[in-house]
Amino acid sequence: MDKYFQKSVFKLINRALKEDIGSGDITSLATIHPSQQSVGTVLVKEACIIAGVELAQLISQLLDPSIVCTFSVKDGDHVSANKSIGKLTGSTVSILKAERLILNCMQRMSGIATKTNILVKIIAPFGAQLLDTRKTTPNNRLLEKWAVRIGGGVNHRMGLYDTILIKDNHIAAAGGIKEALKRCKAYIKKEKLSVPVIVEVKNEKEFAEVVKHPMVDRVLLDNFTPIKLNRIVVVNKKKKVLEASGGINKTNIKLFAQTGVDFISVGDITHHIESIDISLKIH
Numbered sequence: 001m002d003k004y005f006q007k008s009v010f011k012l013i014n015r016a017l018k019e020d021i022g023s024g025d026i027t028s029l030a031t032i033h034p035s036q037q038s039v040g041t042v043l044v045k046e047a048c049i050i051a052g053v054e055l056a057q058l059i060s061q062l063l064d065p066s067i068v069c070t071f072s073v074k075d076g077d078h079v080s081a082n083k084s085i086g087k088l089t090g091s092t093v094s095i096l097k098a099e100r101l102i103l104n105c106m107q108r109m110s111g112i113a114t115k116t117n118i119l120v121k122i123i124a125p126f127g128a129q130l131l132d133t134r135k136t137t138p139n140n141r142l143l144e145k146w147a148v149r150i151g152g153g154v155n156h157r158m159g160l161y162d163t164i165l166i167k168d169n170h171i172a173a174a175g176g177i178k179e180a181l182k183r184c185k186a187y188i189k190k191e192k193l194s195v196p197v198i199v200e201v202k203n204e205k206e207f208a209e210v211v212k213h214p215m216v217d218r219v220l221l222d223n224f225t226p227i228k229l230n231r232i233v234v235v236n237k238k239k240k241v242l243e244a245s246g247g248i249n250k251t252n253i254k255l256f257a258q259t260g261v262d263f264i265s266v267g268d269i270t271h272h273i274e275s276i277d278i279s280l281k282i283h
Contacts, residue, residue: 001054008142009055013062015139016101028093038282040095042071042086042106045277050079051113051150052106055143056086059102064094075150076113092282099280108140109147110276116151116269119250123257123264131156131243131263135271144270156265157196164188165198165220177201177209185215198243207232211240221261222246229259 001009044050053075060069071086073079088095088102120130130153136144145155157163166180174180177199184197200220201207210219219236221229223246236242243263244256256264 005142009058010062012139012142013055013059013101017059017063017097020101021097025093025097028096032092032096034091034093036092037090038092038095040088040099040280040282041084042088042102043279043281044079044083044085044110045081045279047081048079048110048276049113049117049151050077050085050106051075051109051147052102052143053086055105055109055146056102059105060088060094060098063098064091066090067094067098076152088280095280095282103278103280105143107275107278108273109143109150110278111274112144112147112269113151114276115274116148116153119253119266119269120152122250122254126254126257126260128257128261129154129263130269131265132270133245133265133267134159135267137270137273144273148269151269153269154263163196163198164193165200167200167220168202168222171200177206181210181213181215188215200245204228204232204235207235211236217241218243218263220245220265226252226255226259229256229261233260 050073053071053073057069060067067088067090069086069088073085079085088098116130123130132145132148132153133156141158145158148155157165164184166184171177171180174183196217197215198218198220199210199216200222201210202222207219210216218241220243221232224232224244229244233242241263242261243265244261245265248256248264248266249268253264
């Protein structure tokens with residue numbers, strides 16, 4: 001984990017702990033002696049690709065450095081149902097403060113990693129890579145995209161600031177693809193930017209306009225059928241990196257991968273999260 005990413009994760013953890021604990025865990029303060037020590041066992045109740053292990057250790061470290069947080073698995077491991085995977089040893093009050101944040105993060109991240117991994121395995125034989133999108137939970141994008149990577153996927157842009165992605169609304173507002181590309185080229189030159197440029201197209205005519213532009217790094221083929229994608233891949237002759245998107249899910253993703261596109265982006269892996277059942281029991 002690089003320093004910038006770690007710093008961002010620490011900020012997120014501190015914000016989440018403040019949200020949950022506020023001025024104090026009054027239930028634990030009212031019922032548990034401050035000096036009491038316990039062991040909290042983390043149990044995964046359903047098979048999954050586990051994610052959030054490293055994060056759980058960071059949460060316990062930030063909350064109370066005296067907590068000993070150990071796991072028998074690492075992020076990205078396949079875990080079978082009803083398996084004990086880790087322990088938190090230390091102050092009972094501190095463990096209970098950390099419990100909900102750790103479980104919330106691990107449950108959601110493991111759900112994303114598991115769904116991502118299922119799709120990755122389907123498309124891998126065809127050479128395609130799975131991309132996420134910006135369809136993430138507000139203020140939680142960092143963790144959700146981390147989970148995608150753990151599951152074997154690839155992150156699309158983190159936000160509006162790191163990649164130029166000219167979509168249909170930009171094209172409509174600019175008055176067409178030609179004008180949008182012209183303005184984009186001028187802006188990049190003026191601001192001396194060095195960022196990827198991706199352009200979304202909705203038909204073969206738009207693709208023909210974009211593919212010849214040297215500034216464009218990737219073409220996003222939105223809502224193309226597999227048959228139309230096949231034609232585009234043949235015409236493209238590997239001149240541009242191709243990304244398929246729109247209406248793609250577990251049942252049809254193989255058809256899109258078979259076309260030979262380089263990337264397939266699926267918003268469903270982060271905006272429709274099916275959390276994994278994970279619990280923590282004090283003893």
